[in-house]
Amino acid sequence: MDGLFFLKAVILGLVEGFTEFLPISSTGHLIIASELLGFNDDRGKVFGIVIQSGAMVAVVWEFRQRFWRLATAFITDPAARRFGCNLLVAFMPAAVLGLLFGSAIKQHLFHTHAVALAFIVGGLVILWVERGRKHGGLIESVDGMTWKDALKVGVAQSFALIPGTSRAGATIIGGMLFGLSRRAATEFSFFLAVPTLVAAGAYDLYANRALFSAGDIGLFATGFVAAFVSAFLCVRWLLRYIASHDFSVFAWYRIGFGLLVLSTGYAGLVNWSAPA
Secondary structure (H helix, E strand, O other), X not given: XXXXXXXXXXXXXXHHHHHOOOXXXXXXXXXXXXXXXXXXXXXXXXXXXXXXXXXXXXXXXHOHHHHHHHHHHOOOOHHHHHHHHHHHHHHHHHHHXXXXXXXXXXXXXXXXHHHHHHHHHHHHHHHHHHHOOOOOOOEOOHHHOOHHHHHHHHHHHHHHHOOOOOHHHHHHHHHHHOOEOHHHHHHHHHHHHHHHHHHHHHHHHHHOHHHOOHHHHHHHHHHHHHHHHHHHHHHHHHHHHOOOOOOHHHHHHHHHHHHHHHHHHHOOOOOOOOOO
């Protein structure tokens, strides 16, 4: 792996890790960053999805005690069993819809114009939910969720199949809209990322295995490590941030960033790729 590919892998890994768990769309940022770096071909798209596993491992490490209890006490502990089943229920809608429509979405929506519009619409939705929200929430902890609550969050996560929507944003804001406290919605979004990112990365890598060779292992390892470190720092920061702040700042960021992308393309300052 030459130095240029090494640098691109580091940059994309950092972008992935710092954006995966914020409601600003890691996929959208990766699409735009990959285009700016000239790594937006089929290999680049798969690379961006696979390195999400680095961010997933960061969540597993941060909540390792919770995941260990889930793995060791699933059979004997009703609370652990309920939590595990809730994750499975929430995972299913996006998994099914992704299998059915994933190829079409990647073909028609994986471009900067769609991403920019999704940024703006998502930002407006966040502002709407935050401004109409009462203090607190009906469900203060992920342990208080029922399978119906988990299913609602899972349906909300399905909207993140549209690049630029944000998986974290869809699950957190959707969870808040359905009665979860800000912290409960955020933590459940972290936990739900694990099966979602593992499935997406494994499926994409297997389906496109012909595009890569053994020599690309270093490329993936570099992106994985960069994503792990940046995601770990981001998760810890976000948990502190939401203790005293709402998500409005991310909404304004989304709107501003989306308008910036559209305006630079319209003005000819950046030659963004055209829609498929």
